[in-house]
Amino acid sequence: MDRRPTAFETMHPLFVHLHAGHLLRTALELRLPDLVGEQPAPAAEIALAAGADPGLTARLFRALSGLGVFLRVGPDTYAHNDLSLLLRSGSGDATAAIVNAFLKPEWMWQVWAGLTDAVRSGACPFPSVHGNDFFGFLGDSPQVAEDFGRAMTLSLAAADPVVASTLDLGGVRHLVDIGGGQGALLRSVLHRHPGLRGTLFDIPAALADVDPELGCEIVAGDARESVPAADAYLFRLVLHNWDDETCVQMLSRCAEAGNAGARVFVVEALRTDDLFVSLMDLQMFLLLGGKERDEDEFAALFSRAGLRYRGARATASAFHVVEASLE
Structure with a gap:
């Protein structure tokens, strides 16, 4: 036996x-x-x-x-x-950048140490651990901000052309990339659609070092308050930074400013039972109070913002393109 x-x-x-x-x-x-x-x-x-x-x-x-x-x-x-x-440093590739930004820093370990209190309270622990919210912390920590930005840019570079090829931009003449940072994804989109007018929209600090030869308009602002008029809006890894109420604010600004039939594209990892996505879901809460979402949750956000959910399309990367349009 x-x-x-x-x-x-x-x-x-x-x-x-x-x-x-x-x-x-x-x-x-x-x-x-x-x-x-x-x-x-x-x-x-x-x-x-x-x-x-x-x-x-x-x-x-x-x-x-x-x-x-x-x-x-x-x-x-x-x-x-x-x-x-x-895990080697100094190789200049995405994995080394991710190690330096997320695996090695003491500040990240300190945030994860706050998980128990966060689960008890339901409150993002970052401000209590570091005395500032995540973006304020980056503003006060230039090296951390540089490491974080480098990790995001390099780790997402391979996905840029893949996402650009998945976007259905038929009939779109003007696209606004909201929270697009240095404009890497927008560059890929404009390369694929040379007749498209693009606008890179982000907070002033994020636009400080944008390549002047990107070939698009650059507009500083806060998407919670207003966004430029356009035929389509693109959010890549933006909504998962925020709680539902803030997401509805930003999506509502798109619904208000968008031209007739305007569309909204959200590029994120859909929440599933996958362990890695579940860990990222918790990390987004620990850092920013945000979360990963499934299709039903995106549909609910769009509905509250006056948008109609049109579905989600898988890409040949870790991300889906979730789409909505004006009613």
Whole structure:
């Protein structure tokens, strides 16, 4: 007869999940991904370069390799694998930027430490943890803002042409990209639709370093208050920053300013049971009080703003294009 697993054995996956983040954080703080070179190296040698205890460094590597980060190739000797390579800094690619912006910073770990209180209270913990809201915090922390902006730009670059190809812009002469930042997505849209008039619309601070050769109008403003008149409006990763009431405000401004038959395109990850999306949903709340939404929730927002929900289209990326139009 098969032996039933003990309670401790059943708990093994939970134990791994509980401690995995601390293992990765320590590896990043000690710069282990950078210190492991192209050839396998003994843990003691890496410990010396890291200024760390050799014995504990070997034990840390043992746990990391068990987690799937680094490859154990001999007694206390380790080499890179695909996951550890992603954690190296200085490569200039999107993964390194994401590591620097989201995985390493102490301020991010402090916010996640506020999850318990947030679940109890229903209040975004960021202001109480850092003394300011998220965007105010970025304004006071230039390096954090630079790291965050770089991570967003590089991580979304591959999706720009994919999203641009999914947008149905038939009959649209003027498109306003709301909260478009540096205009990377709008650039892809204009490249695909050369006769289209584009307007990049964002708060003044976000427009400070826009490429003057982007080839569109640049308008500073607050979408909660007003937006330019247009045939279509584009929100990419904007609404998930905000609570429902603020989203309705912004969508209502589009309904008020839009030309006859104007359309609204929202580019976001639809909320599903996928673990990564569920984690992002919680992160949006912890940082901004926002959330990821499913189709029904988007339809409800559009209805409250005087817009008609037209459906969601998958893209060849992590995002969907959710569409609405003026009634």
